[in-house]
Amino acid sequence: MNSAFYSGPVFAMARQQFVDVSDYLEIQPDERDRLLYPKRAIAVSCPIHRDNGETAVFQGFRVQHHLTLGPTKGGTRFSPTLEIGEVAALAVWMSWKCALAGLPYGGAKGGVAVDPFALSRREMEALSRRYMQEMIPFVGSHIDVMAPDMGTNEQVMAWFMDTYSMYKGSTVNEIVTGKPVFAGGTAGRREATGRGVVHLIGRAMEHLRIEPAGATAIVQGFGNVGAVAAACLVERGVRVTGISDHTIAYFDPKGFDVAAAQAHVAETGVLRGFADYAAIDPQQLLCQRCDVLIPAAVECVITEDNAARLECRILAEAANGPTTPGADKIIAESGTDIFVIPDILCNAGGVIVSYFEWVQGLQRVFWDEAEVVERLYRVLDRSFEQVIRRAERDCVTNRNSALAIGVDKVRAAKASRGLFP
Known part of the structure; x- marks a missing residue:
């Protein structure tokens, strides 16, 4: 596959990590592109009115890595240097992270190339709502579920949820995670x-x-x-x-x-x-x-x-x-x-509790913070033990052990389902 579309140092790093773990797993060359490259990449323009009356247009992105295990899941960051290669790399890492933790998700990531500190609150709301409006054809509670990331927060997620819900005509709590607790979020997220x-x-x-x-x-x-x-x-x-x-x-x-x-x-x-x-x-x-x-x-x-x-x-x-x-x-x-x-283990707490929030939103049954934390630690303990056992058994680094567990799960799921997902 021509990989020039996904360029930049961050995607190059994700690709090299995948090559290293694929060599360790002895994955055949004709399998590798399908495992590595995203299923879908979206680029949108997000025009807003600035406070001074001018119109500004910001570039937005969303990358969905795979839908084999369930909907995609991933954060949305507002960063002035954001580009498609970085977003794709983050989506790929999220796939391995979710698989390592045993979550029924593929990885996704998105965001807008903007300095959030240069926006007023009104401008931030306008941009957040416009970005979600542009994403509506590509997201859904069983398609792609957003979460906060660098430069975004609970308030942005509330604006995302409200924008999507107004389009649907009813409140859709589970379209995003990382919301305020009083807007359908979960304690401890x-x-x-x-x-x-x-x-x-x-x-x-x-x-x-x-x-x-x-x-x-x-x-x-x-x-x-x-x-x-x-x-x-x-x-x-x-x-x-x-x-x-x-x-x-x-x-x-x-x-x-x-x-x-x-x-x-x-x-x-x-x-x-x-x-x-x-x-x-x-x-x-x-x-x-x-x-x-x-x-x-x-x-x-x-x-x-x-x-x-x-x-x-x-x-x-x-x-x-x-x-x-x-x-x-x-x-x-x-x-x-x-x-x-390694990162796909170390920072997995956010997506694990996001999964809990998604499940609670779908069921309309909510847990208290103590139960959320207990469940979080249980998942992390299981993942930590798997990584350590494999690293010691195969004499590989903790990173390659963690990546191998994630890649193996996605690879097996793709093989069982066939070519399309």
Whole structure:
């Protein structure tokens, strides 16, 4: 297949990971394109009226990787650098993530190329509603279910749901997940990814015989996922010595008051100004000594340039695709014995609880937060144990083990159903 349509470094990374795991699984060449390349890619124009009276047009995308196991599922991000290759890569990773967790979904991803911080609330609502309006022919509660991602939130999901529901003529809760609880969302969804990250860090610490009390952690990316993860680590006795966002990075071996940092971000919108005495170059933050390093921001932050300088014991990938294949190779061959919790396992808490929200919406029966969290941890424990067993059995990396489990499930489903789905 001519792959020029899906270009860019992020898709190249997803493709290389797939090639590596396909070699390990001995997948035949004529099977590979069908497993890797998306079933459907949509590009739309989203015109809105700006507050100054001008008309602006933003480019929107949605990629649906496969529909073999059920509807597609994936987030919607608003980012100024968003392009189709990145969206496709995120959809592919979501497929393997859902399959690893045993969810009845294919992967999807979407979004708009826009800086959400440059929009007023009214403009944000106009763009959110226009994007969903353009997507209506391609989505549905049994076709493709959206969720929040970088640059979007519960409010955007509520606007999505309302726009779709107005078109249908009745409330359709299950068309999106990550909604406010009072608009049909589920308790615990906002915290799910961060909680899941820390639960898996706890499992890794048990595996490596590291005591949480007195351990240290660095969180790169103090957004929803990173901030929740940092707070949950503190609850377990871990000292958070490094935090960062897109405006500033801080490092202090004595640790930070995470609750105070969260309050500062809630008030100002950014981390800058919280602890400027501890400012450090963002690239250097990743290379400071710690027990746990959590990249929770964007793709491709751990590369061939810095992988050999990592000084962590556990690398917990809360972001999608934070580690390049070249960096993976350096980590695996470095002899530093870094325990990687790969992204499709580490940040799966969000999509798992999104699945719970979808099921509750379909059934109109809702669970309390304790039940949601218990079910979340049960799924994560099962996935963690499968990944560790396979990695040890076949002497492969945790990443290839996790990817192999996901790819194998999708491959088997496609083989059983035939050519069309």
